[in-house]
Amino acid sequence: MPCYLIAIHHPDDYDPATAEDAAMHQAIDALNDAMVAAGVRIFVGGLQPAHRAQSIRLDADGHPLLSRGPYLPTKEHVGGFWVIEVTHEADAMAWGTRAARACRAPVEVRAFN
Template sequence: MTQYLVSIHRPDDYDPSVAEDEAMSRDIDALNAEMKVAGVRVFVGGLQPVSSAKSLRARANGTVLVTDGPYLETMEHVGGLWVLEAADLEEALAWARKAAVACRAPVEVRPFN
């Protein structure tokens, strides 16, 4: 079986205390339980707001520069993720469809090497 990253994307200004209601939390909890029962869930985790990110860049002299904020300046960032073990891409996409509905957010699916 192949492992897939299913990542949830949120806007920079996403505030879960405002955007996430009880219904959304129940939907995500139900999806997590369904994934666990199906035996596909390897790992799941939500991330703190992008404002808490630190970026590290190796420099030519061997030092590492640490800066506040995300590595990429974009309108959306990863807000959470699942690592799933699925038979194929179609199965991973079926779970990702459920994730997009439960999280009310765009979802990206990528296989691991």
């Protein structure tokens, strides 16, 4: 069965303390419970803010170059994600729609190879 990533995108200045409320947490918990009940959830995780990321690039000789912050400067970053296993892409899109509603944020649904 195909696996899909459902990634939640947050603006660069996202602050959970002000953006999230009890209703949102309840909606996300209900979504997680529904995914588990349906047997589709493989993994779920929230990420620290992008400014706390560390990036690694290799120089021409293959040596690591370390830097603080996200790999790419953008206005939005992945804030969390689910990995689900479903039969059809339409099912993944339906779960993605539910995730967008629960998280009040845009999502990206992408199949694994």
